[in-house]
Amino acid sequence: MLSETLYNSILNYFSQQNWEQVERCCESLLDNEPGHVGALQVRGISAFQNNKPVEAIKYLKLAVQYSDNHPSVLCNLASIQQQIHREDAAIENYQKALIKNPQLLAAHNNLGMIYLEKGADHLAEKSFQSALEIDADFTDSLNNLGRFYISKKAWGLAEPILEKIIRINPDDIDAIANLGLVKQMLENYVEAIALHQKVLIIQPAHRPALSNLAIAYSTSKAYYKALEVFEKIDKLFPSELNDYQMAQTLLAAGFLKQAQQKFNRLYQQSSKDARYFIPLSALLREHKEIDKAWDILKKGLDVQPWYTEDAEQMSQGHILSFSGLGHCRFDLNTTNTIYLNGAHFNTQWLIDAKKYQRTRFYIFDKNIEHLQQLPEHQLLVNTISDPDLEKSSLLSLSVFLEKHPELQVINHPDQVLKTTREQNYQRLKDVEGLIFPRTYRYLISEDDCENMLARVKQDGFEYPYLIRQTGTQTGTSFSKVVSDQQALEYFISAQGKELYVIQFIETxxxxxxYRRFRFYFIDGQMYPENCHIGDDWNIHSVSRSxxxxxxSSLQRLELLFLNDPIQTLGEHNYHCLQQLADIIGLDFFGVDFSLNEKGEIVIFEVNCSVDHTHSxxxxxxxxxxxxYAINDAFDKMLQSRLTQQKLSSEIGDTLKI
Incomplete structure (x- = not known):
C-alpha cells in the first residue's frame, strides 16, 4: 500500500516535471522494492530529462530486465537510445518489442525515423506503412510518410497521404502547405494556388506558401500576379526573396531590361553560377552587347563548364549531356525562352526534366581535352548535331572519349562528324533504293565567283540546282537557281563563305x-514524325499554316503516313530506308525525304539536327x-542504356573483389 501511494506521488511529480522530487521519491521506492518497473522507468526518463543519458539507460535496462522484456518498456529504452543516437541499439529494442506486440504504433513509426536517418529508405517506408496498416489514421506516420515522399519527389505518392491528413485535421497548416507544393509539382496549378491562398488566409506571412504561390503563378504564366507576390515577399522577408525566380519571371513576362538588371545583380554576387551568367549573356546579346555577352559566358564557363539540374520528381537516372560553344551562343526566342541557337538537337521533350537529373557540359576552346574526369553521371548524351558549325567541339569530345574508352555515349561525336551533306552524299549515292542528290562543298573566294560557274558545271551539276551556306538548317540561305545569272548573284553575295551545291530533283x-516526310531513327528503329505538305518545293514546318x-484532306494524308507509313511509301521503299540505321551509325537521327515521279525515295538530309517540338x-x-511514341522510344533508349551501365558497373565491382 505504501509503495502504491509513493508511486502515485512519483507520477504526480512527473506530470509537473518536478524532476528533483521524482528522483527523491524513486530512490525511496527502489530502496524498498528494487524491481519496481514503473519507478525504474520514471527514474530513467527523469535522468534523461536532466541530461544524464548514461544513468537513464542504466535504469531503463533494469526496467527491461525486471519486466521480462515487456514491449512498452523496450520501447521506452529504445526511444532514449534513439534520441542519444545509439541507433543500432534502438533498432534492436524496437524490433524486440514488435516481436512481442506487433501492434505498437510508436515502435513502427520510430523505427521508420531511424531508418530514414540511416538512409535505409525502403525500410523506413515499410515501417511507416506498417503503422498505417494497424491504424490508417495514425497521424504521426501519415505525416512522416508524406514528408518522406516529398523528400524523394514522389509527388503522386505524397498527394493522397496529405489529403488524408487534411481530412483528419482540416486546419493542419503544414499539411495544407505541403499539399499545395505537391499539386504544384504535379502541374495542377489551379488547386495548388487555391491551397497556397488557403494557407495565407490562416497565416498571411507564411513564407513557403508565399514563395510557392509566386512560382505557381509564374509557371502557369500569370506573370503579373507572380510579380505582385514577389514584391510582397520582398517587403516581408527582404533577405529571403528568391531573386532568381523573380528574374526568371521578369524575363518570361517580357520585362527584359528589369530581368537583365536582376540577373546582373545575381551574377555580381556569384559569377560562377550558370543559372545567372547564361541568362545574362542571352539578354546582353538581345540588347546587341555581343562582345560583353561572350566575355561573361566565357568567364563563367572557364571556371566550371557545367551545371546540374535536379529532377523534378524521383530521379530515374543522372544524364550528362554535351553541348558545343564553338559558334553557337545563347539567345532568346519569341517567347523569351533561352535556347542554344543551332547545331544541337532539342532535348526538351526527349529527356524528361521530371524524371532525370541533368548535368549540362559546355565544350569550347578544347576545355574537355584537358579534363581528367567528368562530373558525376550515369549516362552520356551528345546533343551536338551539326558538324559544320560545331566541328571543333565534336573533335574535342572525340579526343576526350578516345582517352576514356570505357565511356559510352549516345551519338558518338565520330559518327556525327560524318553527317555533313557532302559526306552523306558520298556514303549514300550508291545505296540501292535511295537517291541522294549530288552534293559538293565549295569555298567561294573573293576573286573566284566567275570560275565557280564553270567548276560547278564541270562537277556535273545541271540547272536547276540548289545552293545553301554550310551550317544552316530549316531552309535558311537556301536558293534554287535556274540560270548562270542567278547562280553568279548568289556566289557574289556569299564571297568568303563555304557553300553546298545540291542537284535539284523534282518531287x-x-x-x-509537294510533300516532305520525316522519320526519326532511335536505337535502330524507325518512327514516323510528320508529312509536311505545301505549295513550294522548299517545305518546312511553317508550310502547315x-x-x-x-x-482536312491534306491532314488525312499526313495521318495515313503516321498510322501506316508502308501503305504510303510502299514496302520496298520502307525497307530501303531501314538501311540508314546501320549506314549512319547514330543512336538518334532523322531523315527528311520525298518521292519522285517514279515513286523512288529522294533524300533531302540525314542528320541529328532535327527539332522535335510540340508546337x-x-x-x-x-x-x-x-x-509521344518518339518521346517514349527515346526514353526507352535512355532506360536501356542506364540499365546497361548499371550492370557494367556491378560486374566491374565484382571483378575488383
Whole structure:
C-alpha cells in the first residue's frame, strides 16, 4: 500500500516535471522494492530529462530486465537510445518489442525515423506503412510518410497521404502547405494556388506558401500576379526573396531590361553560377552587347563548364549531356525562352526534366581535352548535331572519349562528324533504293565567283540546282537557281563563305503540291514524325499554316503516313530506308525525304539536327500519338542504356573483389 501511494506521488511529480522530487521519491521506492518497473522507468526518463543519458539507460535496462522484456518498456529504452543516437541499439529494442506486440504504433513509426536517418529508405517506408496498416489514421506516420515522399519527389505518392491528413485535421497548416507544393509539382496549378491562398488566409506571412504561390503563378504564366507576390515577399522577408525566380519571371513576362538588371545583380554576387551568367549573356546579346555577352559566358564557363539540374520528381537516372560553344551562343526566342541557337538537337521533350537529373557540359576552346574526369553521371548524351558549325567541339569530345574508352555515349561525336551533306552524299549515292542528290562543298573566294560557274558545271551539276551556306538548317540561305545569272548573284553575295551545291530533283506530288516526310531513327528503329505538305518545293514546318491548316484532306494524308507509313511509301521503299540505321551509325537521327515521279525515295538530309517540338499539337491533335511514341522510344533508349551501365558497373565491382 505504501509503495502504491509513493508511486502515485512519483507520477504526480512527473506530470509537473518536478524532476528533483521524482528522483527523491524513486530512490525511496527502489530502496524498498528494487524491481519496481514503473519507478525504474520514471527514474530513467527523469535522468534523461536532466541530461544524464548514461544513468537513464542504466535504469531503463533494469526496467527491461525486471519486466521480462515487456514491449512498452523496450520501447521506452529504445526511444532514449534513439534520441542519444545509439541507433543500432534502438533498432534492436524496437524490433524486440514488435516481436512481442506487433501492434505498437510508436515502435513502427520510430523505427521508420531511424531508418530514414540511416538512409535505409525502403525500410523506413515499410515501417511507416506498417503503422498505417494497424491504424490508417495514425497521424504521426501519415505525416512522416508524406514528408518522406516529398523528400524523394514522389509527388503522386505524397498527394493522397496529405489529403488524408487534411481530412483528419482540416486546419493542419503544414499539411495544407505541403499539399499545395505537391499539386504544384504535379502541374495542377489551379488547386495548388487555391491551397497556397488557403494557407495565407490562416497565416498571411507564411513564407513557403508565399514563395510557392509566386512560382505557381509564374509557371502557369500569370506573370503579373507572380510579380505582385514577389514584391510582397520582398517587403516581408527582404533577405529571403528568391531573386532568381523573380528574374526568371521578369524575363518570361517580357520585362527584359528589369530581368537583365536582376540577373546582373545575381551574377555580381556569384559569377560562377550558370543559372545567372547564361541568362545574362542571352539578354546582353538581345540588347546587341555581343562582345560583353561572350566575355561573361566565357568567364563563367572557364571556371566550371557545367551545371546540374535536379529532377523534378524521383530521379530515374543522372544524364550528362554535351553541348558545343564553338559558334553557337545563347539567345532568346519569341517567347523569351533561352535556347542554344543551332547545331544541337532539342532535348526538351526527349529527356524528361521530371524524371532525370541533368548535368549540362559546355565544350569550347578544347576545355574537355584537358579534363581528367567528368562530373558525376550515369549516362552520356551528345546533343551536338551539326558538324559544320560545331566541328571543333565534336573533335574535342572525340579526343576526350578516345582517352576514356570505357565511356559510352549516345551519338558518338565520330559518327556525327560524318553527317555533313557532302559526306552523306558520298556514303549514300550508291545505296540501292535511295537517291541522294549530288552534293559538293565549295569555298567561294573573293576573286573566284566567275570560275565557280564553270567548276560547278564541270562537277556535273545541271540547272536547276540548289545552293545553301554550310551550317544552316530549316531552309535558311537556301536558293534554287535556274540560270548562270542567278547562280553568279548568289556566289557574289556569299564571297568568303563555304557553300553546298545540291542537284535539284523534282518531287512534285501533284499540281504544285509537294510533300516532305520525316522519320526519326532511335536505337535502330524507325518512327514516323510528320508529312509536311505545301505549295513550294522548299517545305518546312511553317508550310502547315500555309496550306494544311485549312485543308482536312491534306491532314488525312499526313495521318495515313503516321498510322501506316508502308501503305504510303510502299514496302520496298520502307525497307530501303531501314538501311540508314546501320549506314549512319547514330543512336538518334532523322531523315527528311520525298518521292519522285517514279515513286523512288529522294533524300533531302540525314542528320541529328532535327527539332522535335510540340508546337503544332494543340492545333493538330492527330499528331499526338506519333509525337509521344518518339518521346517514349527515346526514353526507352535512355532506360536501356542506364540499365546497361548499371550492370557494367556491378560486374566491374565484382571483378575488383
Amino acid at each position: 512534285e506530288f501533284s499540281d504544285h503540291i 500555309a496550306l494544311m491548316e485549312k485543308d 503544332f499539337l494543340h492545333q493538330y491533335k492527330y499528331l499526338e500519338p506519333a509525337f
